[in-house]
Amino acid sequence: ELKVEQNPLFLSMQEGKNYTIYCNYSTTSDRLYWYRQDPGKSLESLFVLLSNGAVKQEGRLMASLDTKARLSTLHITAAVHDLSATYFCAVDMGSSGSRLTFGEGTQLTVNP
Amino acid sequence: KAGVTQTPRYLIKTRGQQVTLSCSPISGHRSVSWYQQTPGQGLQFLFEYFSETQRNKGNFPGRFSGRQFSNSRSEMNVSTLELGDSALYLCASSLSQYNEKLFFGSGTQLSVL
Numbered sequence: 001e002l003k004v005e006q007n008p009l010f011l012s013m014q015e016g017k018n019y020t021i022y023c024n025y026s027t028t029s030d031r032l033y034w035y036r037q038d039p040g041k042s043l044e045s046l047f048v049l050l051s052n053g054a055v056k057q058e059g060r061l062m063a064s065l066d067t068k069a070r071l072s073t074l075h076i077t078a079a080v081h082d083l084s085a086t087y088f089c090a091v092d093m094g095s096s097g098s099r100l101t102f103g104e105g106t107q108l109t110v111n112p
Numbered sequence: 113k114a115g116v117t118q119t120p121r122y123l124i125k126t127r128g129q130q131v132t133l134s135c136s137p138i139s140g141h142r143s144v145s146w147y148q149q150t151p152g153q154g155l156q157f158l159f160e161y162f163s164e165t166q167r168n169k170g171n172f173p174g175r176f177s178g179r180q181f182s183n184s185r186s187e188m189n190v191s192t193l194e195l196g197d198s199a200l201y202l203c204a205s206s207l208s209q210y211n212e213k214l215f216f217g218s219g220t221q222l223s224v225l
Contacts, residue, residue: 033214042202042217042219043216044216045214045216050212088155090155099157099168100147102147102154103154104154105154105155
């Protein structure tokens with residue numbers, strides 16, 4: 001059974017600081033996704049990582065994938081309040097990208 | 113372009129009843145998948161449909177079922193509701209069965225009393 005674990009589950013940080021969220025998964029997969037969820041809202045796709053060594057950046061967020069270590073990271077640079085949300089990583093259980101196993105989510109709070 | 117539309121947005125039912133949730137994918141998207149989100153279990157895959165065929169099903173009891181119509185719209189049904197079925201049910205669509213990106217709807221918040 002595929003397990004996806006995120007660390008930390010709760011993160012409170014100050015504006016301007018850097019931090020990394022980790023996502024470990026238990027079985028081989030080369031498709032990993034990061035999503036953002038604001039309170040009471042749906043999931044918004046952030047990154048799709050499709051191969052070992054993949055790195056993608058959007059604004060203050062950068063995601064990477066190491067399939068050999070079964071690890072993905074989401075790095076936050078110079079955090080701002082607008083980044084406060086819950087971040088989920090998800091691993092594709094099949095080949096379609098539609099059958100995802102999600103991590104528990106990391107609840108990020110950025111304080112002024 | 114309209115996003116994924118789920119109806120209703122909120123629903124209150126009592127134990128033993130059944131419920132049907134609806135999902136209209138983004139125009140042109142043919143793959144629809146459903147997820148259940150609860151505080152205790154997190155996000156869990158329910159099922160996936162492509163071209164009216166169920167391609168995958170998650171680890172849920174047979175009370176949970178779904179279907180997809182020729183216009184790609186999808187419905188899921190939960191029969192004999194239990195308190196533990198209270199959750200946010202999210203529908204996601206993608207362009208094809210091999211697409212990389214899922215677009216999620218706002219969800220249906222189901223409360224079972």
